[in-house]
Amino acid sequence: MLAKRIIPCLDIKGKEVVKGVEFENLVSSGDPVELAKRYYAEGADELVLLDIAATAEERKTRIELVEQVAKAVFIPFTVGGGISSVGDMRALLRAGADKVAITTAAVENPRLISEASAIFGSQCIVVGIDAKKEGGRWKVFTRSGKKRTELDVAQWAKEVQRLGAGEILLTSIDKDGTKSGYDLALTKKVSEAVSIPVIASGGAKGPETIFQALTEGKADAALAASIFHTCEYSVKDVKVYLAKRKIEVRL
Amino acid sequence: MIGIVDYGAGNLKSVQNALEYLEVESRIVSTPNEIAACDRLILPGDGSFGFMMENLEKKNLIGALKTSISKGKPFLGICLGMQALFESSDESPGAKGLGIFKGRVMKFRTGKIPQIGWNLIASENPRLEDDSFYFVNSYVVVPDDLTIIAALSDYYGPFVSAIRSKNILAVQFHPEKSGTAGLALLRRWLSC
DSSP states (O other): OOOOEEEEEEEEETTTTEEEEEEEEEEEEHHHHHHHHHHHTTTTEEEEEOOOOOOOOHHHHHHHHHHHHHHOOOOEEESSOOOHHHHHHHHHHHHHHHHHEHHHHHHHHHHHHHHHHHOGGGGGEEEEEEEEEETEEEEEEEEEEEEEEEHHHHOOOOHHHHTOOEEEEETTTTTTTSSSSSHHHHHHHHHOOOSSSSEEEOOOOOOHHHHHHHTOOOOOOOEEEEEHHHTTHHHHHHHHHHHHTTTOOOO | OEEEEEESSSHHHHHHHHHTTTTEEEEEEEEEHHTOOOOOEEEEEOHHHHHHHHHHTTTOHHHHHHHHHHTOOOOOEEEHHHHHSSSSSSTTOOOOOOOOOOEEEEESSSSSSSSEEEEEEEEEOOSOOOEEEEEESSSEEEOOOGGGEEEEEESSEEEEEEETTTTTTEESGGGGGGGHHHHHHHHHTTTO
């Protein structure tokens, strides 16, 4: 049976890995290629590299980084942040990324999802959904959590599936970097709304919270950053814990 | 020389990076002559069945691929490169596959589709070790000739995850993205 995936996330700014709390207050956590290698060796099932490459120079730096990571690790990795066209995607996939993630661009230009999945295949297209609870409902936010939209999270999830997304990377802005556990109700709601895999993100504290995301939250994969960067837990620690709790994982 | 067939899509770079890591030289091939000059071929693939076949046709590569296979040169099909060996796929009705094997390519019926992630394979073939590999697929092959099945996996029911027939090895998963297990599989394929 298909194993649940544990996915370390590298938030990158320039040439460094950073980590913030609720999308703010970024601190440096090291060299991306070295960190990618460490997670690969620890048994990560995939990697996600997120950054905001807004300028041409930053985009060039990122392509070089993707090329280096692709030569160093032999597991799939997704690159996201600041991608707004099929051309951006092609450049990243050519450099060795396996998938691309779009969040803001998906909302601002939903046609990009269908165009990209028709060209590269759905399996390449991860749609990021950044969610924040407001008045009892989860709303979709864009621009790294700065811009509020009127979109309802579960409805938007269904829509991106219809448009051809292969996976959903669901991040709780309320929980991001807080180490207080995933937003289980949010994760469950989205997982049940769609038939494509859902990656839970935001709030990982330890193996127990990841276990909850995969069971109660019904996620297909769990993404975490802080707990791995700080060496609090290794990917292996998490997987051993999950295996003991009868969750199918690759060890 | 090992040729990685380029039909205009597919993550060729990953396969090449894996071979480079194994210190094996390879080249990306995209013309009939380049294919003919190779003594081993890898046909990787993602995207749709129809898109792949249309592009192989456009680039005039179908004859060269069939010739290479019929000459007995080792051939490795990956993911869509496995499905392309069959006659047709439910994914793209009307598109003709390479037709090396008889059978169909059908969509998964249950579970989240695509299947994305690591799954176990069970094999009796000495060239394939039982291990976890990385899969990304919505469709699976259903060969008429069951003797070509080299490995089975389970996704809400059994499906064919590898086939082996004479000089052909084809796998539904991505060895180039399956960590050490995948690299070991590639190394074994390269050595025999």
